[in-house]
Amino acid sequence: QKEVEQNSGPLSVPEGAIASLNCTYSDRGSQSFFWYRQYSGKSPELIMSIYSNGDKEDGRFTAQLNKASQYVSLLIRDSQPSDSATYLCAVNRDSGNEKLTFGTGTRLTIIP
Amino acid sequence: DAGVIQSPRHEVTEMGQEVTLRCKPISGHDYLFWYRQTMMRGLELLIYFNNNVPIDDSGMPEDRFSAKMPNASFSTLKIQPSEPRDSAVYFCASSFTGTLNNEQFFGPGTRLTVL
Numbered sequence: 001q002k003e004v005e006q007n008s009g010p011l012s013v014p015e016g017a018i019a020s021l022n023c024t025y026s027d028r029g030s031q032s033f034f035w036y037r038q039y040s041g042k043s044p045e046l047i048m049s050i051y052s053n054g055d056k057e058d059g060r061f062t063a064q065l066n067k068a069s070q071y072v073s074l075l076i077r078d079s080q081p082s083d084s085a086t087y088l089c090a091v092n093r094d095s096g097n098e099k100l101t102f103g104t105g106t107r108l109t110i111i112p
Numbered sequence: 113d114a115g116v117i118q119s120p121r122h123e124v125t126e127m128g129q130e131v132t133l134r135c136k137p138i139s140g141h142d143y144l145f146w147y148r149q150t151m152m153r154g155l156e157l158l159i160y161f162n163n164n165v166p167i168d169d170s171g172m173p174e175d176r177f178s179a180k181m182p183n184a185s186f187s188t189l190k191i192q193p194s195e196p197r198d199s200a201v202y203f204c205a206s207s208f209t210g211t212l213n214n215e216q217f218f219g220p221g222t223r224l225t226v227l
Binding site: 032042043044045046049088092098099100101102103104105 | 143155162168203218
């Protein structure tokens with residue numbers, strides 16, 4: 001079992017709809033969770049972080065964490081063509097330890 | 113402020129040659145990471161440093177790979193000898209202890225092709 005698993009996609013969503021990206025992790029001791037966005041040919045950039053169970057909202061983005069189910073998701077509301085990218089889920093096992101384990105990413109395409 | 117700087121941006125070499133990738137982290141950052149990204153394996157952490165000291169090199173695939181950080185503003189990743197399966201994009205990233213979300217800032221990457 002991979003440490004961090006994501007559906008590779010591609011996931012196609014109509015413009016203006018909600019895009020839902022999912023991630024599961026195997027290490028129950030994981031403490032911190034991150035979503036990075038990577039445009040084609042570019043480097044990853046952080047868009048959301050979440051540490052506690054529940055929802056965290058930032059603009060059109062909402063991260064959801066359920067530690068009991070070892071599941072983290074990212075919702076993108078009012079999807080725009082500029083949201084088309086690969087979204088990488090990353091997990092940090094120990095708070096204070098900078099080491100991240102990344103999933104292989106989900107490729108999202110927003111259809112105008 | 114300049115972000116993480118990597119050089120070269122592209123490298124094409126022949127099997128058996130030595131390859132050296134370079135990274136300058138963001139000034140003031142105390143963590144530096146080297147990653148490798150391929151379609152098959154995604155983004156993999158190779159090694160990371162804290163205050164110029166290697167902390168975890170468990171991701172380095174084999175002895176052909178080595179990394180150094182002689183000072184706070186410079187790091188190298190060396191592959192000797194290189195093999196075609198080393199072809200990938202290599203990213204350097206840096207971060208600063210004490211930031212709220214431990215954000216890692218990535219450089220533009222070096223695309224390595226080994227023929």
